[in-house]
Amino acid sequence: MDFGLFDLKIVEYSFFITAVVVILIGLYGALVKRSLIKVVIGLSVFDSGVNLLLISVGYLTSGTAPIYSPGLLKGMPLTLENIKKLSEGMVDPVPQALVLTAIVIGFGVTAVALSLVIRLYRHHKTLNIDEIKNLKW
Amino acid sequence: MVGSPVLFIAIPLLAAFLIPLLGFVWKESIRVLPGLVLIYLLALSVSLLGQVMHTGTIVEVIAGWKPPWGIDLVFSPFTGLLTTVMLTLGFIIWIYSYRFKNVEFEEAKKYFILFMMLITGSVGIVLTGDIFNQFVFIEITSISAYALTAFYKGRDSAEASFKYLMIGSLSSMFLLLAIILIYSQTGTLNMADIAVRAHDMKPSFKVMIVIFFLTGLGIEAEIFPLNGWAPDAYSQAPGPIGAAFAGITVKAGVYALIRIIFTLFDVQGTHEFLIVIGLTTLIIAELSAIRQVLLKRMLAYSSIGQMGLVLVAFGLGTREGVFAALFLMVNHAIIKSLLFLSGSYLVYNSTQKFISEASGMGKHLPITSFLFSLGAIAIVGMPPFAGFWSKWSVLSAASDAGMITVIVLILLVSIVEVVYYFRVINQIYFSRKESHIEPKRPTVNALIAMISLGLIILVIGFWPDTITGYLQAAADTLMDKGKYIHDVLSTGQLLIP
Numbered sequence: 307m308d309f310g311l312f313d314l315k316i317v318e319y320s321f322f323i324t325a326v327v328v329i330l331i332g333l334y335g336a337l338v339k340r341s342l343i344k345v346v347i348g349l350s351v352f353d354s355g356v357n358l359l360l361i362s363v364g365y366l367t368s369g370t371a372p373i374y375s376p377g378l379l380k381g382m383p384l385t386l387e388n389i390k391k392l393s394e395g396m397v398d399p400v401p402q403a404l405v406l407t408a409i410v411i412g413f414g415v416t417a418v419a420l421s422l423v424i425r426l427y428r429h430h431k432t433l434n435i436d437e438i439k440n441l442k443w
Numbered sequence: 444m445v446g447s448p449v450l451f452i453a454i455p456l457l458a459a460f461l462i463p464l465l466g467f468v469w470k471e472s473i474r475v476l477p478g479l480v481l482i483y484l485l486a487l488s489v490s491l492l493g494q495v496m497h498t499g500t501i502v503e504v505i506a507g508w509k510p511p512w513g514i515d516l517v518f519s520p521f522t523g524l525l526t527t528v529m530l531t532l533g534f535i536i537w538i539y540s541y542r543f544k545n546v547e548f549e550e551a552k553k554y555f556i557l558f559m560m561l562i563t564g565s566v567g568i569v570l571t572g573d574i575f576n577q578f579v580f581i582e583i584t585s586i587s588a589y590a591l592t593a594f595y596k597g598r599d600s601a602e603a604s605f606k607y608l609m610i611g612s613l614s615s616m617f618l619l620l621a622i623i624l625i626y627s628q629t630g631t632l633n634m635a636d637i638a639v640r641a642h643d644m645k646p647s648f649k650v651m652i653v654i655f656f657l658t659g660l661g662i663e664a665e666i667f668p669l670n671g672w673a674p675d676a677y678s679q680a681p682g683p684i685g686a687a688f689a690g691i692t693v694k695a696g697v698y699a700l701i702r703i704i705f706t707l708f709d710v711q712g713t714h715e716f717l718i719v720i721g722l723t724t725l726i727i728a729e730l731s732a733i734r735q736v737l738l739k740r741m742l743a744y745s746s747i748g749q750m751g752l753v754l755v756a757f758g759l760g761t762r763e764g765v766f767a768a769l770f771l772m773v774n775h776a777i778i779k780s781l782l783f784l785s786g787s788y789l790v791y792n793s794t795q796k797f798i799s800e801a802s803g804m805g806k807h808l809p810i811t812s813f814l815f816s817l818g819a820i821a822i823v824g825m826p827p828f829a830g831f832w833s834k835w836s837v838l839s840a841a842s843d844a845g846m847i848t849v850i851v852l853i854l855l856v857s858i859v860e861v862v863y864y865f866r867v868i869n870q871i872y873f874s875r876k877e878s879h880i881e882p883k884r885p886t887v888n889a890l891i892a893m894i895s896l897g898l899i900i901l902v903i904g905f906w907p908d909t910i911t912g913y914l915q916a917a918a919d920t921l922m923d924k925g926k927y928i929h930d931v932l933s934t935g936q937l938l939i940p
Contacts (some may be wrong), residue, residue: 336613342605349612356619363627401626404575408619411582415612418589422608425593425601438602 321362328355342433346419353412357405364398372399408437446487448503448516451546453568455479459559466552474541474550480710481534488530492523496916500930502572510931511636515572517931523770525569526699528773532690532780533562539784539892551848554681555595560587561687564693572931574625575632576709577699578618581663585611589823592676601677608705609741610662612670616706618659621652635931638707638924649710656703664694665750667724674731677743678796680852685739686780689746694772697750701757706924723851724751729856735862738790738798741863744780745822748774748856755849756837763840770833774903775908776823779917785815786887789871791883798867803876808855811885812871814893818866821900824857831901865876869937 334351335348370378374392380386423433430438458480465472495501500519504510506680518526533855540554564584571577588610626632629640641649643837677685704713725748732744733801749771756768788811790933805812821828834857839851876882885893903910920926 317737321620325871333613336609349609352613356623360619360623392879393453400632401623402582404622404626407575410577411586414586415582415608418586419605419608419612422589422593422601422605426605429599429601 309367316367317364319360321365325359325362328352328358331355339364341437342356342423345435346416348422350412350416353408353416354392357408357412359402360408364401366395366397367396370395370397370421393438445904446491448491448501448518448570450504450894451484451530451570452516452563454484455563457568457784459556459563462556462559463469463552466548470865473548474657477555478534478537479691480559481530481537481562484526485534488523488527490818492520492913495520495523496913499838500920500927502931503636506829508598511631511633514576515633515931516570517572517927518570519920520913520928521918521920524700524769524773524833525880526566529562529565529569529691529694530775530814532687532776533558535863535892535895536690536780537782538686539610539686539889539893540681541888542886550594554591557587557591557594558684558687560584561591561691562737565574565691567674568695572634572745573632573638574622578615580624580694581618581660581699582615584695585663586693588676588688591687593679594681595679598658598679599675601913606870607672610669613659614659614662614669616659617655621655621659623787624652624655629936633721633899633931634702634707635928639926639932641708651707653708654712656700659871660696660700660703660706663692664700664754665693665724665747666720666725666754669792670724670728670747673747674740674743676911677746677783678739682783685787685893686731686783689779689887690776690784694776695752697753697772701921704757705921706927714758714760718846718849721751721754721756721758722849724748725755725856726751726852727860733859735863736798737796738786738867739783739796740865741798742779742786744767745782745863746775746779748860749779749822752834752837752853753825754855756840759840759844761840761844761932762918762922763836763843765921766914767833767836767840768915769837769914770836770911770920773914774829775822777896777899777903780819780824781814781818781900782822783894784896785811785818785893788883788885789815793794798870800877800880801867802874804882805872807876807882808884810890811893814897816868816871817897817900819868821904823864827904829900829907831904832907854888 329352332348332350333350335351337348339345339348351360372393374389378392425431426438432438458476462473462476465476491501502510503516505514505516505517507513537558540558556888560583564580564582564587567576567580568584571580589604590856591606592607593600620903622632625637628644631637632641634704657666660667665673678687680688704717728744728748728751732741732748735741735744753768753771753775756764756771758764788808790796791796791803817828821830824830824833834853838850838853841853
């Protein structure tokens with residue numbers, strides 16, 4: 307059995323497993339906790355889990371950054387085949403670009419949520435979700 | 444007129460950022476600028492719609508990156524029609540809220556910034572041809588909608604908004620999960636390219652993706668188990684924002700859902716699922732509406748019910764069904780906006796907005812009451828008005844598809860609808876006004892806005908041919924999936940800015 311390959315597989319899957327565990331922790335926090343601040347923290351953790359999953363889709367074990375530079379060719383001639391060969395060792399840049407956007411969106415949502423929590427606290431003098439029910443939940 | 448689809452997103456976004464800066468120079472500009480922007484975009488969208496009806500879809504490539512690599516905007520008869528409807532309503536709501544909150548400058552500034560963001564997001568959802576770009580626009584729409592729901596500090600608006608935010612952000616994460624799954628399976632984010640490659644995808648993955656999308660988009664489209672936010676948000680948000688939710692955001696949500704189901708993935712049984720979930724939404728919403736004692740909550744439940752009916756019509760899957768669904772969407776946008784705008788004057792001076800507080804307003808606010816009654820009669824589908832034609836086309840499409848149960852259920856639910864709307868009309872005209880209530884006269888702007896909506900209802904009611912041509916073309920565009928893929932991927936008409 308090729309132990310090296312096995313080892314790499316573990317590394318690759320560990321990202322997916324961690325992402326799913328983080329998502330589940332976030333869901334638990336958002337749905338079960340009764341304090342509004344903890345609910346917002348849960349949402350934020352859920353967000354991070356989804357971002358990790360998105361990154362791990364484009365991840366390559368021992369891949370390089372997706373930036374072309376003449377030095378990477380190491381004296382090889384600049385042909386289409388060589389560039390293709392280089393790009394196979396690079397991680398996919400699209401998920402990283404998506405995650406940058408998703409992080410900013412997550413930040414915005416968390417900021418709005420926290421400002422709403424402040425408003426709710428001033429109005430009701432409590433952060434317990436069970437005591438804030440002027441509207442039917 | 445020279446203009447390209449990218450202006451529909453760029454100009455309102457720019458205006459939203461310019462409003463606070465211009466506010467330092469000239470205070471009135473924060474109210475004037477949104478109107479100028481909206482009337483220009485409306486004219487542009489009408490002229491572009493006339494153009495695409497003859498020449499075919501315009502596909503705009505952003506920054507020279509051709510599809511499937513870059514982001515593209517698709518202005519077809521279908522998306523163009525929805526854009527035009529949204530911008531028409533946006534402009535009318537601007538007229539209505541021009542003098543809204545005329546005292547506080549700061550409040551008006553925030554209101555108009557968020558309103559422009561809401562328009563940007565909703566129009567972006569409809570025009571974009573890139574699935575991740577659509578997610579970003581959905582988030583822009585949602586975040587401005589959360590903030591607009593919490594606009595009034597005195598009411599329970601923060602609670603409604605927090606509830607909306609919880610449901611909204613959880614389901615948008617599901618949307619992101621669906622996009623991750625699509626990207627990992629197809630390696631592309633362009634909708635037309637996904638539609639081509641979806642054939643090679645495993646059926647189990649397709650079903651999972653469609654379920655994630657239904658969860659993620661169902662919240663904006665007010666599908667039954669995900670619409671708990673709607674009655675609270677509609678009743679706590681300012682009146683014109685209720686109209687904007689019903690007329691603009693919800694339509695964008697339904698569009699996104701329909702694009703996924705009709706163009707991207709053809710999963711077996713999705714149409715039947717749409718019919719079942721639509722009927723469930725319709726029946727539960729209308730039965731909840733009849734129990735409401737608060738006017739705005741009643742209108743919100745009625746809005747959810749109408750969206751259920753739209754989903755049923757889309758679920759029929761035939762060309763007539765799609766035509767009926769689009770007709771219903773346009774009519775609902777116009778009529779429900781009129782009901783929200785006039786209804787919020789009928790119960791202006793109360794914090795609770797009980798229906799009984801509208802008693803006797805027929806004598807004190809004759810024009811507003813008349814317009815509310817016009818809207819109520821139109822939305823239940825009485826013959827000479829706009830609502831009749833759309834409901835009739837839904838029923839005839841259902842009978843063509845041979846779905847007798849659907850027809851019976853829709854007609855039974857319509858009776859419920861008639862009961863609760865006519866109860867309100869009865870209160871307005873045949874009850875005595877409660878002595879402690881001071882009727883609030885609508886401002887001139889509000890009257891102009893409401894009367895123009897009333898006129899549109901009458902025009903569509905008496906001359907439905909004015910818009911059926913556009914609706915037919917839109918339905919044809921939506922049904923023709925191959926043409927959409929061809930238009931986008933070939934990008935025959937390159938419009939590089």
